[in-house]
Amino acid sequence: MYDTNRPEAAVGQQDIKISASDVQVFYGPKQAIKDLNVEILDKTVTAFIGPSGCGKSTFLRCINRMNDTVDTARVEGRIAIDGQNIYDRGVDPVQLRAKVGMVFQKPNPFPKSIYDNVSYGPKIHGLARDKAQMDEIVETALRGAALWNEVKDRLHEPGTGLSGGQQQRLCIARAVATAPEVLLMDEPCSALDPIATSQVEELIEQLRTRFSVVIVTHSMQQAARVSQKTAFFHLGSLVEYGDTNDIFTRPRDSRTEAYISGRIG
């Protein structure tokens, strides 16, 4: 559906991390995504924008196969990460999700201590040889999520006792701790106040240096602030995809223009 603007032409030197071709997603008889083709770059923040129900979260949840947990969901087509189709029979969704982290709309720390929240992923994937190495992983992850200084003295208190913004950064630390190659964020700031939002946005800017970040957002200001690439979804189709600057200043499609100027949404 999207036009001739090839992303690699625009950015050049960066590698393609995720490449989707002819993706169709159905929930029961209802088609949620139609003929989606997109290529997402490594070490780049890509924003998915669009009105509610346009399929942007659905596509995000295809990238780590979270839709597998929905009984009625069916995915067709090909989504490849580093050239490997993640819907191939041989791919283990559990290993895929260790490589593709996810942060949700609402902070969802486990009812465990801060330390246990962060160490959970490394523990189940056997990333640490001993306690010392686990401590290091936890500290690195919490520093990476700009939370270390706030929680270093209370690592063994429950994660649910933190403020909303801290909880969300804890969830980011938890996702980062498994050393993912892609981080998916599903409206990560929608439950946060402006200060917590700007902290998370700064964090996204740092995370981009290490891996590919895909963020779904309802805030066009946020998309413009944090992303280098933007994809606009409408009614289950990818309408326009390109450099964020271009999308917000010179949208090619009339629907994109209508959305970013607030006429649909």
Next chain:
Amino acid sequence: MTGLAFAVLLSAALAGYAMNRRAALALRNGGERLHSLGSFHGLYALLLVLVPAFVATILWIMLEGSVINALTLSGLPDGVLAGATNPQLILTEIQSIAGGRIFGTPDPWKLEAADRMASLRATSGWLLVAVIAALSAALLYVSRRQVTADFRARQAAERIVMGLMITCSLIAVFVTIGIVFSLVFESVRFFQMVPLTEFLFGTRWEPQMPIRADQVAAEGAFGVLPVFLGTLVITFVAIVIAVPVGLLSAIYLNEFASRRFRAVAKPILELLAGIPTVVYGFFAILTVAPALRAWGAALGIPVAPNTALAAGSVMAIMLIPFISSFADDALSAVPRSLRDGAIALGATRSETVLNVLFPAAIPGIMGGVLLAVSRAIGETMIVLMAAGLIAKMTINPLDSVTTITVQIVTLLIGDTAFDSPKTLAAFALGLMLFIVTLFINILALRIVRKYREQYD
């Protein structure tokens, strides 16, 4: 007559509703601003008539009998009561004659008294109707007088309704207190005969004792420990079997089962909860106990015919749906976001259940398990049929043990003298059962409430 009295008070109440509502509407149509809607004026009249008249009728019915009895007895010829050892027996005879059941040829003064009783009953019936009619009329008049533009009928009606609700909730409280007191009074009588220390710490339970002085029987021993131990052994067996089975089935149904399997399996599991415990008792004595005995014989282990294991394992079957539905509720109450969070980290389904869902659900599950324990302790029918009668100090589940509930039933069955420690021991056991289950229930409710909304 009672039916007529109810008809009178109901129709008076409805008439009051119609009358006051119409009066209120008439006021409004006359141009006045009413404080309350017409229907509230009607409701006020309805309640004002209904509640006192209804209470009066109930009180009349409750007191009628003893008043009539007193009047009948006081009308008897002088001297006949003086010779009688038991006036209650004479009264009973007069009552049955008045009811038309005559045995032999009663004394003429009894027949006369019976006639008088019958006529008193008839008079009382008519008097009731008359009193209710007069009361209703008076209340109707009072309520009609109150219809004015300023009368706060809504608040007045609300107050009456609130009073009714308070009364109803107090009934439950007072009945509970009454039950406790009846247990306590009888238990106090028991503890006057048997010292509390002997009851609590004695290791022999042989409650059979002579009813008459010339009877040959054992002197009773009332040490509750072996009985309590038997209860604990059976409860332990039941819980050890029911908790894992109930829990794992809940986890499977909640997390792993396909929707179609769940739709079939869950109702079947819940069906277990609807089986009468008597039927479980049959299952225990006809199927489980003989099977255990056969296995024991095959292995060379002596197994009693009524083992704690048989009773406990059948009780476990009864508790499985209880535990599984509690665990199911607790697991379903864990927010979906936690499940998604674990899965998105690459946790497998069983890791998600074990590390995230289960710890989050554990307070609810614990509450369910404790409630199951208190049900197991109080369960009567299964153990009455499948457990033994002899109290033994043993923790061997292959031996025959008895429980508190079984002992209460056997102590109260048959010829009982309510001044003998043998019978009164049943109340002491009941009090003990009450206290133990009460504490477990309080603990369970506290756990459930304290941790319920910890996450989210």
